[in-house]
Amino acid sequence: MHLLAGLLQQALDPASSDFLSGLDLLPADGQGQRLRESLRSVHALASNARGQRMLTLALSETAAAISSLREGGNVLREIVTRTRAIVGTDMAYISLNDPEKRETRITETDGVWTQAYRDIRMPFGTGVLGNVARADGPIQVSDYSQAVSLAHLEHIDDAVAKEGVKALLGAPMRIGGDIIGALMVADRWAHEFSEEQIFAVEALANQAAVALDNLERLAELTESMGSLETANRDKESSIARLKRLAATDDELFAALSSSEGLPGLAARISQILGRPARLLDLTVRIDAGDVGGEKLHAARALIPASRHTNAPVTATLEDGTTVVVMASVIEGDALGGVLVEGETAADDEAILRRAALVLGTFISHSDASRHNRQRQRVELLATLISPPAEGLRQHTATSAAAYGLEDGSPFRVAIVDGALRSLTDFEEALEVDLGEQLLRGHFDDRLYLGAPEQVFAWIADFLGKPGARRWGGVRMAHSEPLAALSEIGAGFALAERVLTAARSLPQAGNVVGWQSLGTIGIFLANADSQVTQSALRGSLGPLLDYDRSNGTQLCDTALCYLDEGRNIARTAQELVVHPNTVRQRLERIESLLGPEWNNGRRALDHHVLLVVARLLDGSPAKH
Structure with missing residues (x-):
């Protein structure tokens, strides 16, 4: 029973590496075989579900990305790039239909090598592209050159051959009931596309059509709003709104040119809106508007959404408070945001947009000034250290x-x-x-x-x-x-x-000076004094000179030997050498420092001075 429960848990985990080997532990009789088949089915379903979740997430991210774009070229580029990555093909491209010429033309590509392929104009009803551009659903061929059911054109076939294209899959893009073009993927090797790939291309084609439709509607709406504003310019409500916006601009630019800083800007925005406004600066981790707790968390979470939509974003907190955030975006980067509580009217949203723009300008300038002051401080320190x-x-x-x-x-x-x-x-x-x-x-x-x-x-x-x-x-x-x-x-x-010494002393605290290091600290504080240098030369001079002349490590051996309580076996283990090597080095040290070098007070003197020599050398102990 425990074995079966464990195998079932592994079957539900598509990433489990022990599942197949675990099936061999089941009995070899008929019941065991049926259990194997059932568990394999469960594993396959779990793997498929995981793949569907990953595909759904990728499609969701693509929808969010293209919805944030406001230019057709950028939308098309984003679609083909993401399509190629999600479907996993050699190339992806989009064609748009020209009903008057009864042809479809490739307008954006990713992964295409030749210009001839990019310039393809396919008449309706010919090739894969020409059929997809007027089809009711997706179309694929496993090998274009062998697809006898297609109407081939010689110059198109030449372009396809030079590109090396074999397998093609495409789905039509629809707006309303009209097909406006096709989303295509292709590989340079012959094969059939999987159901998941077909589903992904069809879903992405629908997203592309919606995005292009939204761009067209946005352009129409922008034009209509411009016309409406011109027509109603003389109306009293429009005049009042324009006056308020003009006054807002005056206040905001006055704050920008003053020395009031972010608190002053926040106060002016609050006065204009008639409610408290909080400002968030993402270039530092200190909240300029003193936004605390849940509101700070909400502001940070909403800024990316506002950046993508280029509009204020509203959310309701757990306590029922409604907050609105407008991102401050400069050159595509979200530098901060303006946060207010409560619902906002259209006029307030326009003010929030202006406030966010001024805040972004202020933060950008402050950030540049901050970096300039940091550079000046570093230069001053460098001059003081090395005058x-x-x-x-x-x-x-x-x-x-x-x-x-x-x-x-x-x-x-x-x-x-x-x-x-x-x-x-x-x-x-x-x-x-x-x-x-x-x-x-x-x-x-x-x-x-x-x-x-x-x-x-x-x-x-x-x-x-x-x-x-x-x-x-x-x-x-x-x-x-x-x-x-x-x-x-x-x-x-x-x-x-002192910092170098503290690394070798586990008992050193977070704040260390030479006095907190005891005897070692006294030597460090007087490292350049004649007394310290004389002590080092007088006690360790022959050893230091021998190491320097012969490239040996007798100082390291002597220090390790004393650190290990004069135990040859432990010293050899620490230095990763044979005990006989340690004995030979100790004989050489004895010949240089004398037979009593590691006894009594001389041992203490040598131990301390070896540590000091190492720290003054600035290198960590090799052992």
């Missing part, structure tokens, strides 16, 4: 002072490291609270920042508190308080060494 030989210029010091970094006032620099997504989240969280007054920039996928002491303390507390786990492994290494711009380069160098 010119003649020193920092006055305008550089003035620019740094705008961010709170100036000679005589304590400040710190830091490097923030982590996964790109987590780093982006952290930086945007800083922007929410600190705005753009924090000097920061990205170098080598890390965030470099400089901040006055008070601001740095807030950042350190923000990142270091328990809830900071949500930043997903973001770690900030910082300098000590600095008092001069000339110290910034050294401060970042120290932060880099």
